[in-house]
Amino acid sequence: MSREKTHVIPPAERAEPDLSSGKYLVMWQGPQHPGITGNMSLKLVAEGDTVVDCETHVGYLHRGFEKLMEDRLWMQNFPLVCRIAVPEPDFNEYCYAAALEELAGVEIPDKAVWLRTLSLEMIRLASFLMWIGGQAGAFGHGTIAQWSVTMRDYVLDLFEELSGGRIYHMYIIPGGVRSDVPKDFFKHVLETMTIIRKNLDDIELVMFHNVVFKMRAQGLGWIPREWVDEYGITGPNARAAGADRDLRKDPGYLAYPRLDFKSITGTRSDAYGRAEVRLAEMYQSIDLIRQIVDRMPKDGPFREKLPNPLYWKIPAGETYVSAECTRGEYGFYVVSDGSDKPRRVTVRGPSYTHAISLMERLARGVNIADVAGLMVSLHTYPPEIER
């Protein structure tokens, strides 16, 4: 019985344009280009100003993380993992720490569970704020970026207060979190959330009702619902296409089962619809942060005692720990052979699918000027592709 779907077109079977015909123009967008997210590049073949073929090229950021990790102690890998997705280091920290704890049989205190959830939601908001500036900028709307990057900086201030670091926090560590909350931290969190929420209202008014944004984003990069499974699409890209999938809800991890929220799905599966879903998730994030501050235990231990990290051997086994990051399913697959170093660590980043297979498919038929907007609407970070 063959149930192979006919509408999955592997790239080898795409229409190969005859480049010697003189009808086409080959151009590279990236690796250094304002319309590309991070250091990757798109090789575009255009006929007139319409893209007929697109190839994603990665490798500009390859630093061999996965190979390096096999040569280092479990704990020595910690400063490495957070560098795999720069704007969202906390998801790497959480997935790696949770995988180690699961293999080593370490239970973390309840307060650490809540602080981890808080840290993940704060970085989700910061990352979305950075994204919305990029999305508006890709359609010639630079003001939004100036507002939203300021708001992101306020969240980074909170991280600095909490962990000492603005970009790489290394706050979530195996056994719990690195430190307790400083004095008045929750007060500052709530004040910042009020400021950001007000700013989001302004962004919504200026961006989502803007005729230029509407005309350029609506209908751009439509993802049919059936592609979600066929291309392994996750996160807001899948939810905007109507797939009700959020790992925070199902299966649920950390303190999320104890919070009140609904998975946000959309009805428009184009760049505009995806932006709407992400905006709604930013409001949701603010609400979740407030709930966490309200419900979390204010006392108790925040870290479990671990063995000496220089001699820490993790029992043999394998596990896969995933979390819902801003772009979708983020996960660490960790294999231990019982020694003091990992046998294999693989990072599953959502950009792997979104920036290569999906982007190559969606770019066909798009105007050259809209490629940047399409790219940003998929919300991709190249470092997690190359690891």
Added chain:
Amino acid sequence: MNELAKALAGRYGAGAWHDQRRDLSSVVVDASKIRDALRWLRDEAGYRHLSFATAVDNIERNAFTLTYALRNHETSHALIVHCDVDRENPAVDSIHRLWGQAWTYQREMKEWFGIDFPGSPRVDEEFVLEGWEGPPMMRRDFNARAYSDETYAERPGRATKDPATHMKERLYPEAAE
């Protein structure tokens, strides 16, 4: 889940079912049946989402263990399917027609481990290592440090210092003497 284990064992001779967590299990399938097993899991068992595919170099038993991570969103259950291939001339059936993104994982495994997937699109193209001429770099017997020392010339002024000795000399010079 045990129904699934039985079904996989009956149809594809799968063995070694292991429940790692409530929402994560793993199973081993013979490499010759991996594509059929994955197709059955996708079409009949609800594991429609491919999270990732990768390989682990088990050099001690002269095998690469391929790892396919699937997820069933209805039951919120993730399943890791393993199959072993020999380290000498490894080749596995391609699954690029089952999932639209699978070819990228296969291209990566070809470049990083040297595992071939006959028929997979662009499988021989460079992925992240541009102009790479060395052996597949994720194999356990590839020593990155030795390769680097042999391949690249040393640049003056880039001598590395042992951190412990260096700090001792800088911070506590009297103790070093």
